[in-house]
Amino acid sequence: MLFDTRIAATLGASLLALHTYATWTRKKMTTESTTAAQGPYEPSVADVLVTKAMLCKALRLPPEIVDTIVDHAEYWPHTTTRVDYPNDSLIARGKNNFGNRSATENVFLLRSPPLGLHNWNRVSRGMGDTPIHRTVPKPRPPGQEFLVDDFQELVASPISLLAHPCRRIVFTIRSHDQGWGGAPGDHGTYNGSWTWFEAGLERWCRSSPSQISSAGGQPPQQPDHGPSLKLDDLCTVYPEVEWQSEAQAYVFKHDLLAREEYKVQCNITAQRETQTHCVVWSYTDDIDPERDPEAATRLAEQGRGKATGNGKFVRDLKLGDIVTLWAKARFPGWANHVESVRMDVYYAV
Template identity: 35%
Template sequence: MFEFVEITLFLLLISILFTSQLLHLVDITLDFLGAPSIMDRGRGGMLGRIPRRRNPLFRRRDVSPPNFTTSYEITPEDALEVRDILSEDRNLPPELVDMILEYAEYWACSVAVLDCADRPDGRISIRGGGQGENQFLLRTEPLGLNKWSPLSHDLWKTQSAPKSLEKEYPESNLHEFIEGPVSTLEHPFRKVVFDIVSCDQGWSSHHDDYGTYRNSFTWFDVGLERFDMNNECPPTCSDRQNSDSSSKTANIPTCAIRSVWPPVINDTSNDSAMKYKHELLPTEDHCIQRNKHAEKNMQHHHIEWSWDDNINPELPAANELEEIGRGRSTGNGEFIRNLKFGDMITVWGRARFGGWSNNVQSVKVKLYWAF
């Protein structure tokens, strides 16, 4: 009986100690609106839980792309240190330690931020009906590979060349780019959080749809990239890696990045070339968020995708996702559960048809993984 009371009191103490961390994760809005122009390395579920989630959630050719970099919030070392404190200093069983860390969401975190505050008008405007209606906005660094870094930041800030992925790197080969512990979980990636500040052109001829997400033809898609093991870095490549064994730079060049989605297809106008296949309308499984219809003021959308989400897109529960501007297949958790070490998440801005404009002020992506 005494041991049960002691464990109960200890769990209460742990909850108090983690309160500040939990409040930090909840207070997304205050943190996001004051974020600098950086790119840091850094649950959802049944329909009844949706209202309690944290609000589910190109650049122009004459302007250089906004800068973004990467660093960590909670590092893998932080997570391992806390695990050791709980298991060794307090002699708690591993199952209880896992429960505590999971409840506190004490996970390693990778963050990518695109901030347009330094642009003349403070935004990127993606206009429908032309060649610029599909805009690459940002990518996360390779998930979990905290020892990898690009040599060319110019290449890093732009979309990858449309080439087919021929051979993925085995996970064992990517471990050399991981500093700290390697997760042994089957689904180590727990959650991805998108914060998007944007709006459309502020008007349309469909007055009945004003203030809703119906017939909204400006939106954001999630993409996925991986390294190609068969890549041959040309001598002229600005990200050609140093062959010196003493170099601290990882030896996978940025030009080895290949898009898994959007898919790459043959260009019918040029038999020897490839091109991206961009869908005309939002897809159910990649649409992160539509803009609110004919809303001229910037809107902040906060969207969370979790590994344990289980909303069946074929059931009425998915209707609510569409009502808040999301793809109805983005609540089943499949995207997160299928992530691998080394994957890069991308965000694309879209606009369709003349007169429609996707005005982007900022985009932020946080990816969390456990050990």
């Protein structure tokens, strides 16, 4: 009992110290930059590292306790990726085909920076006019993965690397459908909507089946260095990639129906006015659709995927992973009008 009391007191004191530091930093920023946009304080990587060092030195806490405190306080750095489409210029349209999904039915929107890799901006040089976060992915199936240690040189500071650092993803989407269609009883709800958004996943791998195919069936030589951070070397975990014999090439496999574990949000049915949806995926989410079907149904009533409330996607993200976002539409007449999309990815350091 005495041990538990001491732990509780230590954690309480540490959280107070963390709160005091964050408050001081917020006030300092407000005083020094009166023109800065108002909003909640968002720490940088340096802020988090300094705070952790303060806690370790001032309170003589072991690193694992400090990590727990920082997670409990949600004191994480994050990356932001945003794309705006003036006048609803980006549209995914449904088609009357039931074989391979057409390109206009599945439109790539944007990708996040590699998770936890602070030095990725160096790869932006010499990549052409299209920004990295908007460059369309190439269908390349995943293969042997890199280890956590392979990413060490890509991190901005000598900190311990977490294999699964992601803590939260916030999707902010402004969009609407064509404004008509569907069953009359579904109008104004998320029921019967055939325009939606799905998350995807890209990952750097040491090798890929596509490399083996291009090498005449011989496995390629394994690199003795870490990930290249070049877009051409990325593999796609989702959407799934399959070999198309007619084209003699790998292609993306987009299903007819939405995948419930990747479905971020659908549009309100037959609503022409732009709506803003802010969807939060957290590593602490614990809605199991099989164990708690009522809670999963409530997610669906909000336009989300039933299987997106269990936190699995966030917890399973590995160091260096890239999250993508896709606009979807199915069946003739259905159109997904996109005004803007934003993705904020929070992670532990």
